Amino acid sequence: MSNPFRLPMAPRAIRNLFSKPATRRYPYEIRPRFDGARGTIKFDVDTCNYCTLCAKRCPAAAITVSREDRTWAIEHLTCIGCNVCVEVCAKKSLAMSTEAKHVHTHAEVGPQGQRPGHEEWHGADPAIAAAAAKAAAELSIDAPSS
Amino acid sequence: MNPIVFGVLFILIAPIFGGLLAGVDRIVSARMQSRVGPPLLQPFYDLGKLLQKEARQVNPIAEPLLLGHLGFMAATGAMLVGGTDLIFVAFVFALAALFLVLAAGSVNSPYSFAGAERELIVLLASEPFFILMLAAICKVTDASSYQGVLSSAVMVAPKLPGILLAFTFVATIKLRKSPFDISTSHHAHQELVSGLTSDMSGRLLAYVELAHWYESAILAALVVLFFNWSVPLGLLAFAVVYGLEVLVDNSTSRAKWQLVLRSTWVVTLLLVGGNVLALFLIK
Amino acid sequence: MKRTIVPFGPQHPVLAEPLVLDLVLEDEKVIDAIPTIGYIHRGLEAMVDRVEYTEMGFVVERICGICSFMHGMGYCLALESIMSVEVPDRARWLRIIWAEISRIQSHLLWLGLGADAFGFENLFMHCWRMREEILDIFEKTTGGRIIHSVNRIGGVKRDISDSELIAIVARLDGLGKAFEATARVFANDPSIRHRMSGVGVLSMADARAVDAVGPMARASGVRMDTRLAGQNLYDQIEFEPVLETAGDCLARVVVRMREVRQSIDLIHQMVDKMPKGEGLPLENKPRGNPSGETFTRLEQPRGEVVYYVKANGTKYLERFRARTPTFANIPAMIKLVKGCDLADVPNIILTIDPCISCTER
Numbered sequence: 001m002s003n004p005f006r007l008p009m010a011p012r013a014i015r016n017l018f019s020k021p022a023t024r025r026y027p028y029e030i031r032p033r034f035d036g037a038r039g040t041i042k043f044d045v046d047t048c049n050y051c052t053l054c055a056k057r058c059p060a061a062a063i064t065v066s067r068e069d070r071t072w073a074i075e076h077l078t079c080i081g082c083n084v085c086v087e088v089c090a091k092k093s094l095a096m097s098t099e100a101k102h103v104h105t106h107a108e109v110g111p112q113g114q115r116p117g118h119e120e121w122h123g124a125d126p127a128i129a130a131a132a133a134k135a136a137a138e139l140s141i142d143a144p145s146s
Numbered sequence: 147m148n149p150i151v152f153g154v155l156f157i158l159i160a161p162i163f164g165g166l167l168a169g170v171d172r173i174v175s176a177r178m179q180s181r182v183g184p185p186l187l188q189p190f191y192d193l194g195k196l197l198q199k200e201a202r203q204v205n206p207i208a209e210p211l212l213l214g215h216l217g218f219m220a221a222t223g224a225m226l227v228g229g230t231d232l233i234f235v236a237f238v239f240a241l242a243a244l245f246l247v248l249a250a251g252s253v254n255s256p257y258s259f260a261g262a263e264r265e266l267i268v269l270l271a272s273e274p275f276f277i278l279m280l281a282a283i284c285k286v287t288d289a290s291s292y293q294g295v296l297s298s299a300v301m302v303a304p305k306l307p308g309i310l311l312a313f314t315f316v317a318t319i320k321l322r323k324s325p326f327d328i329s330t331s332h333h334a335h336q337e338l339v340s341g342l343t344s345d346m347s348g349r350l351l352a353y354v355e356l357a358h359w360y361e362s363a364i365l366a367a368l369v370v371l372f373f374n375w376s377v378p379l380g381l382l383a384f385a386v387v388y389g390l391e392v393l394v395d396n397s398t399s400r401a402k403w404q405l406v407l408r409s410t411w412v413v414t415l416l417l418v419g420g421n422v423l424a425l426f427l428i429k
Numbered sequence: 430m431k432r433t434i435v436p437f438g439p440q441h442p443v444l445a446e447p448l449v450l451d452l453v454l455e456d457e458k459v460i461d462a463i464p465t466i467g468y469i470h471r472g473l474e475a476m477v478d479r480v481e482y483t484e485m486g487f488v489v490e491r492i493c494g495i496c497s498f499m500h501g502m503g504y505c506l507a508l509e510s511i512m513s514v515e516v517p518d519r520a521r522w523l524r525i526i527w528a529e530i531s532r533i534q535s536h537l538l539w540l541g542l543g544a545d546a547f548g549f550e551n552l553f554m555h556c557w558r559m560r561e562e563i564l565d566i567f568e569k570t571t572g573g574r575i576i577h578s579v580n581r582i583g584g585v586k587r588d589i590s591d592s593e594l595i596a597i598v599a600r601l602d603g604l605g606k607a608f609e610a611t612a613r614v615f616a617n618d619p620s621i622r623h624r625m626s627g628v629g630v631l632s633m634a635d636a637r638a639v640d641a642v643g644p645m646a647r648a649s650g651v652r653m654d655t656r657l658a659g660q661n662l663y664d665q666i667e668f669e670p671v672l673e674t675a676g677d678c679l680a681r682v683v684v685r686m687r688e689v690r691q692s693i694d695l696i697h698q699m700v701d702k703m704p705k706g707e708g709l710p711l712e713n714k715p716r717g718n719p720s721g722e723t724f725t726r727l728e729q730p731r732g733e734v735v736y737y738v739k740a741n742g743t744k745y746l747e748r749f750r751a752r753t754p755t756f757a758n759i760p761a762m763i764k765l766v767k768g769c770d771l772a773d774v775p776n777i778i779l780t781i782d783p784c785i786s787c788t789e790r
Contacts, residue, residue: 008614009397009551013178022180022558034565036587038572059484082487082578083586096572179554256435260457260771324548398620400548402772403457405623 033098038081040099041074045121048072048093054085070123076101077117149293153228156363157220163366164359165189171392178396189359193352201348204253208346211249212353218242219357223364229291232280239364240273246342246354253345261341267403271410272319278418279309283371286425292367296374303372303383308421310372314387315413317365319406321388322358323395432460437774439468444778446785454771462766464759470789477746482508482719485746486580492751493787494575495538498531499729500751501580506661507725507738508582508715517710520584522703525661526594527571527579528727529692529699533601534563535730536685536692537608539782540615543682546775547624555611562604566597584712591707594700601693612686625679629765629777632676641761642754643732645781648684649676655728666698678773681780688730718744729754731782753787 024031033039050070055063062078063085065071081101086094104116168189176183185191203209219242226235247269251262284290286305287298295302303310343354369387370380401409433454439447447468453461476488486508490501502524509516541556564574570589571577579586589597615621631641636649646653647670654670656663671687673680719740727734732754739748758781765777 006617006619007394007397008617009549010393012555012610012614013393013396013551016180017174017177019180021177021182023182025182034569036570036572037568038578057484059480059487080487080576080578081573083572084484087586179551180558181554256433256454259433260435324550396551397618398549399544399552399618399624401620401623402770 033100035098037098038083038096040076040097040101041079041081041085042095042097043072043074043119043121044093044095045072045123047091048121048123049091050123051090053088053090054094057084057088059084071120072123073118073120075115075117076119077104149227149229149291153224156223156227156367160220160223160363161356161359164356164362165193167362167366167388168359171388174389174392175396178392189355193355196352196355197349199348201350203350204255204345207252208249209350211245211252212346212350212357215242215245215249216353216357216360218245219360219364223360223367226364226367227292229293231290232284232292232295233277233290236273236277236280239276240269242357243269243273246357250342250345255345257341258345261344264403265342267407268319271407272316275312275316275410275414275418278414279313279368282306282309282418282422282425287374292371295371296377298374300374302374305425306372306421308417308424312413312417312421313368313372314390315417316410317387318391318394319410320361320365321391323391324398324400431455435771437778444775444783444785446783448778448783448785450766450774450778452766452771452774457771459766459769459771459774462763464763466759466785466789468789469786473790474749474751477749479745481744482740482746483582483744485749486582487578489749489751490576490578490580492753492790493784495535495784496531496729496731496734496787497575498527498577498580499727499734501577502528503725503727503734503736503751504738504749505580505582506727507723507736508719508740510723510725511719511721511738511740512582512715512717514583514713514715516584517713518704519588519709520711521662522699523585523589523711524580525663526589526696526699526703527567527577528661529695530563530566530597530601532730533604533689533692534560534567535782536689537563539685539730539779540611540682543776543779544615546779547621549618549621552611552614559604559607559611562600566600569593570597581712583715584710586712588709588711591705598697598700601696605690605693608686608689615682615686622679624773624776625682626677628678628773629769629780630675630677631761631765633674635764636676636761639760639764640757641732642757643729643782644671644681644684644688645732645758645761647671648673648680650674653733655726655733658726660726662699665702666695668695678776678780685782718742719746722748731755731784731787732757734787751787751790753784753790755781755784755788758783759788 050065050067050072052065052067055061055065058079059082060078060080062075062080064073079101081096083096086096102117109116166186166189169184169186172188173183173186201209218238222235222239222242225238226232243265247262247265250258250265253259283295283302283306286302287295287300289295289298343351346354366381366384369384370377373380373383435452435454437448437450437452438444439449441448449465449468451463451465452459453463473488473492477485480488486501486504489504490497492500508514537556537560541553541560544550544552544556567577568574570593571579571587631645631649633650636646636651641649641651642653650672652670652672656668657670671684671691673684673687719738720742722737722739725736725738727736734754735750735752737748737750737752738746741747762778762781762783766774769777
């Protein structure tokens with residue numbers, strides 16, 4: 001057998017001692033994520049037509065959409081980040097951002113009954129929305145003359 | 147100065163020394179593994195946390211036994227620098243270690259029990275060496291106490307290089323470093339899950355930790371004995387020995403107890419025996 | 430002699446997964462080992478009657494966090510064979526490239542855990558540091574470090590551009606060099622030899638008798654690898670399984686170390702052989718619901734995995750089963766544990782590369 005007092009790891013250990021550590025002090029120093037990394041779902045309430053396809057296809061049933069109430073809601077803690085909703089959305093209202101999912105602490109969640117990770121949007125009523133758009137358009141036409 | 151003052155000073159300073167040493171150890175170990183490592187004072191934070199936590203006692207006898215372990219460990223150090231007969235100190239040192247074994251063995255858990263058995267084996271491997279070492283030091287300096295050795299005109303290290311080398315080897319056991327951390331390791335990933343301490347929690351574990359800090363301070367004091375003409379040089383030598391231990395800890399895996407027992411005895415016999423023989427022949 | 434029973438697990442730091450072994454000890458010799466499994470049975474296979482077959486892939490992928498890519502791929506392959514979907518060429522090549530990358534990832538992870546079990550923390554750190562590079566490649570190309578979600582029935586969702594593929598190969602070559610430094614420690618360190626050499630010897634005859642699979646069988650000299658069957662394009666590249674003959678723990682380490690090198694070489698060949706170009710088709714969407722049954726085999730990092738799928742023409746499958754390699758290797762592990770030292774138990778358990786999540790599903 002070879003020399004029993006050999007320490008093949010020792011030179012490496014000494015070299016490491018005098019070089020920069022490979023680890024990061026995580027919560028204080030966060031590595032930027034790569035482009036295309038799957039993180040949090042972002043929703044654009046203005047373009048959604050409430051077709052509910054994303055809710056149907058979601059394997060984790062994290063999305064609830066109501067066509068009548070024009071609401072779109074997601075449970076970020078249930079979402080598994082599979083990207084299926086983004087793929088099926090015809091209106092491109094959904095996007096996958098690289099931003100890592102928010103970690104909810106007890107202190108942040110607060111008393112019972114709170115729903116951490118729940119995010120909800122209310123789309124404007126179509127009639128009101130049309131009126132608002134019209135008003136805005138009129139305002140911008142009026143603007144130069146006044 | 148009265149030697150008893152030294153003893154009291156040891157009891158007060160040793161935990162700070164041991165804790166800081168553990169902190170430096172953690173940082174150096176982490177850097178050797180290319181990690182960042184914890185803050186220097188982390189061992190003290192840990193100790194504070196352990197003291198705050200609830201102590202689950204499986205067997206109520208464990209606490210007095212562990213207090214005995216801590217008390218005798220502190221007493222060993224105090225007696226060592228306080229000028230008690232060195233051979234006597236060696237036996238108190240062994241007694242302190244025995245209390246830990248008893249505390250671990252008092253629990254009916256197989257992990258703790260196996261850990262206690264292994265600790266006994268480890269004691270069997272290391273204790274003869276410490277007694278031989280102190281006896282040899284007394285012999286070459288013609289002194290029987292710590293102060294006696296320090297004030298002796300004979301320089302110990304040049305006379306006992308083999309024993310100093312063997313000390314570096316055996317200290318691995320006492321410092322609980324791999325490859326000889328078979329009964330307890332700083333790292334829980336082993337078959338016994340830090341066997342010896344697996345059933346201790348809260349302040350009970352804090353006693354063990356504190357006793358270990360005393361133990362490292364005692365080892366430092368023992369290295370100083372070899373460099374009896376200069377205490378700073380002795381402490382520097384201890385730093386070198388400790389650095390080597392950390393390096394070996396990070397470059398080896400954990401040995402099995404059979405190897406620990408065999409290799410320690412072989413090293414003790416060869417180096418100590420050879421050294422003592424050489425002393426007789428050269429004289 | 431007095432016998433003690435050491436409950437090894439379900440919460441044992443050597444193995445972060447809930448395997449339970451009741452070790453019957455005489456002194457420190459293991460006389461008997463009684464395994465219990467089922468602590469993390471999640472009923473994933475039974476979910477087929479509630480989860481549509483298109484969504485089931487994401488569930489199968491989550492059987493295990495280490496071989497997640499291969500699980501997802503195996504499920505898709507099974508459904509594709511039932512539904513007779515022709516998968517575009519580039520997608521097939523991409524799949525096996527990812528599969529080989531995940532094999533490297535798994536082996537590096539295992540080498541680290543193995544080092545950790547025999548008390549070599551520094552080596553553990555270095556193995557996992559290299560694994561981190563592989564996870565970076567995964568995050569870049571699939572979007573996820575552990576759960577990749579790129580496999581769909583009929584193809585893959587993401588392409589890796591040709592320039593990116595060349596960059597990945599270069600990165601793997603660099604990793605291979607760094608790996609050699611670590612491999613030298615595994616091969617030469619006397620303290621590792623003391624712990625691994627001659628420990629837990631599984632003879633070739635025993636390996637066949639207890640039906641060991643994967644690196645476990647190959648370390649005992651059994652020439653057995655699902656990739657040899659030539660499915661999934663493995664017939665188009667030069668491939669010969671890594672074999673060792675010693676059959677001990679060290680041989681199992683060596684097999685996996687050589688497979689890391691082999692996988693890097695295979696990825697080289699795959700990148701050379703695959704059709705190049707931008708915008709090539711990656712997915713042929715299946716039509717209708719599946720009907721029929723099939724067996725699909727894959728060589729996972731831990732050995733052969735078998736998927737059984739039975740479909741009845743509705744959007745819910747009738748039956749789905751996965752026989753994972755760890756399940757097949759448990760009898761071999763029990764055989765080896767009997768008669769060894771308590772100190773060797775972690776080494777033996779780890780050298781089968783146990784994945785209890787896979788085993789119990």
